[in-house]
Amino acid sequence: MADTRNRQRRHNRGQRQTSSRLPFTKMHGLGNDFVVIDLISHPASLSSEQIRELGNRHRGIGFDQLLMIDAPNRPDADFLYRIFNADGSEVEHCGNGARCFAKYVLDRGLIANSPIHVETANRLLTLHRNTDGQVQVDMGEPEFTPASLPLDAQQQDSYQTTVNADGSDHLIEFYAVSMGNPHAVLVVSDCENAPVKSLGARIGKLPLFPQGVNVGFMEIQDRNHIRLRVFERGAGETEACGTGACAAVVAGIKAGLLNNTVTATLNGGQLQINWQGEGHPVLMTGPAATVFEGHITLPKRAGTGE
Numbered sequence: 001m002a003d004t005r006n007r008q009r010r011h012n013r014g015q016r017q018t019s020s021r022l023p024f025t026k027m028h029g030l031g032n033d034f035v036v037i038d039l040i041s042h043p044a045s046l047s048s049e050q051i052r053e054l055g056n057r058h059r060g061i062g063f064d065q066l067l068m069i070d071a072p073n074r075p076d077a078d079f080l081y082r083i084f085n086a087d088g089s090e091v092e093h094c095g096n097g098a099r100c101f102a103k104y105v106l107d108r109g110l111i112a113n114s115p116i117h118v119e120t121a122n123r124l125l126t127l128h129r130n131t132d133g134q135v136q137v138d139m140g141e142p143e144f145t146p147a148s149l150p151l152d153a154q155q156q157d158s159y160q161t162t163v164n165a166d167g168s169d170h171l172i173e174f175y176a177v178s179m180g181n182p183h184a185v186l187v188v189s190d191c192e193n194a195p196v197k198s199l200g201a202r203i204g205k206l207p208l209f210p211q212g213v214n215v216g217f218m219e220i221q222d223r224n225h226i227r228l229r230v231f232e233r234g235a236g237e238t239e240a241c242g243t244g245a246c247a248a249v250v251a252g253i254k255a256g257l258l259n260n261t262v263t264a265t266l267n268g269g270q271l272q273i274n275w276q277g278e279g280h281p282v283l284m285t286g287p288a289a290t291v292f293e294g295h296i297t298l299p300k301r302a303g304t305g306e
């Protein structure tokens, strides 16, 4: 049944006309904020320049990520989930966005029940809304090979490099984890006073990371609790980063510093992360919220009357 419906949606995608008035919903997961658009009901295409303009917090709507809901390409998925950072770049994964995605498609009846199977650029995610409204996401398995980020280095347990920020050289040690998107995780003693913005921006630009990297600053409070701030690729420091929380917890478990179930406290609130070790997926549980709805007016395309 899902396959027949998906074939029809893919067919419609091939046939569709672009809408000039595009409904959007503003959502957030722990303050990591999103504009969500449903391209199945309202076909449209947005250039990276248009996405950057919409993401501008002073002249546009403002968001950390734009999330697109579309018809899947694979028969075992209910939807295709595409993610764009505020700088217009398309990326592979967004954990807080996945929880909002589940809330959006369930609240609007685009699917009757969870679990919801969602295709991303490189994974199949499973989303489940709990009876308390929180959403659990099977985020897939973490990867540690340099090629999976990518990271231009030989594989090690952790990596060291020197970064110049705030006028001085910092020798940093980091763990490298791919959650489908790239993460460098630093262990710090004082998360509140860590130079997240300056160091995060510099690390993200190191040639070591040819496709950039999300940089997490993790303070280990005890074996079941971390405090985490994340400087996201393409968005800067955000209120929360779901894939960043998974990457940090996984790095901490692999290093023997954390237990298998951890509460991560981000700037915007808490996520529960569970990982049973290599060969297992990471499970992330947290809230999703709708803020407001509106319409984007897209410029008419010359000569088409659209």
Ligand SMILES: N[C@@H](CCC[C@H](N)C(=O)O)C(=O)O
Pocket (backbone or CB within 6 Å): 032, 064, 065, 085, 091, 092, 093, 094, 095, 096, 097, 181, 182, 214, 232, 233, 234, 235, 238, 240, 241, 242, 243, 244
């Ligand atoms: N906010 C996200 C991650 C969004 C993508 C990231 N900035 C990247 O470039 O990989 C999350 O909640 O995971």
